[in-house]
Amino acid sequence: MNSPPSPGPAPAPHRSGGLFxxxxxxxxxxxxxxxxxxAPARVPDNVMLMxxxxxxxxxxxxxxDRAAFATLVGRHYDRIFGLAWRLTGAKAEAEDLAQDICxxxxxxxxxxxxxxxxxxxxYRVVVNAAHDQRRRQATxxxxxxxxxxxxxxxxxxxxxxxxxxxxxxxxxxxxxxxxRDTVALVLGEEMTQAEAGVVLDVSxxxxxxxxxxxxxxxxxxxxxDAK
Numbered sequence: 001m002n003s004p005p006s007p008g009p010a011p012a013p014h015r016s017g018g019l020f021x022x023x024x025x026x027x028x029x030x031x032x033x034x035x036x037x038x039a040p041a042r043v044p045d046n047v048m049l050m051x052x053x054x055x056x057x058x059x060x061x062x063x064x065d066r067a068a069f070a071t072l073v074g075r076h077y078d079r080i081f082g083l084a085w086r087l088t089g090a091k092a093e094a095e096d097l098a099q100d101i102c103x104x105x106x107x108x109x110x111x112x113x114x115x116x117x118x119x120x121x122x123y124r125v126v127v128n129a130a131h132d133q134r135r136r137q138a139t140x141x142x143x144x145x146x147x148x149x150x151x152x153x154x155x156x157x158x159x160x161x162x163x164x165x166x167x168x169x170x171x172x173x174x175x176x177x178x179x180r181d182t183v184a185l186v187l188g189e190e191m192t193q194a195e196a197g198v199v200l201d202v203s204x205x206x207x208x209x210x211x212x213x214x215x216x217x218x219x220x221x222x223x224x225d226a227k
Contacts, residue, residue, distance in 0.1 A: 058072060061109050168218075174217075174221065193211070
């Protein structure tokens with residue numbers, strides 16, 4: 001009696017598709033908006049992923065193949081980072097830009113049409129990302145500069161107002177008590193001249209004369225101080 005055929009090798013465990021690159025853990029999200037099951041890979045079964053062309057990997061990754069995406073990013077991360085460094089001129093900015101590009105690739109791959117070499121398309125992605133980063137930085141710089149100018153102007157205005165208030169308070173001490181009382185009610189308490197006249201027990205016309213006299217004396221003091 002013939003023995004039953006020996007079982008073949010156990011199937012390989014399903015891999016999550018995560019990719020650990022330069023201290024970052026990239027996990028490609030399914031491109032169908034979050035579904036747990038990815039579309040089946042169309043890379044030939046008898047061809048190892050590492051030997052598959054960029055274009056075939058990109059097409060498979062665009063359909064949600066996590067393993068193809070991880071292989072693609074692992075293969076081209078140094079290219080992405082190197083170009084980002086040359087475009088930004090700073091290693092730290094290049095690292096951040098490369099991480100952002102890799103994180104955004106699953107979405108961008110939806111637009112992959114295979115009309116050019118994958119590396120050409122990828123270079124365009126990196127260059128566009130660098131341009132976007134520069135625009136954001138320029139916008140933030142203008143906003144910060146504008147805020148700085150506004151704040152400096154506000155501080156100057158506050159200082160000028162404080163100086164004017166200090167000078168006015170000093171000048172008021174040189175006025176007669178009647179004039180100081182009138183100014184305190186009309187300007188300080190925002191009373192009408194008629195209301196101030198009632199409080200001071202003088203006519204409205206007297207209050208008007210006093211306010212006119214105060215203005216003339218303050219202008220004379222200001223001219224004297226300016227000499």
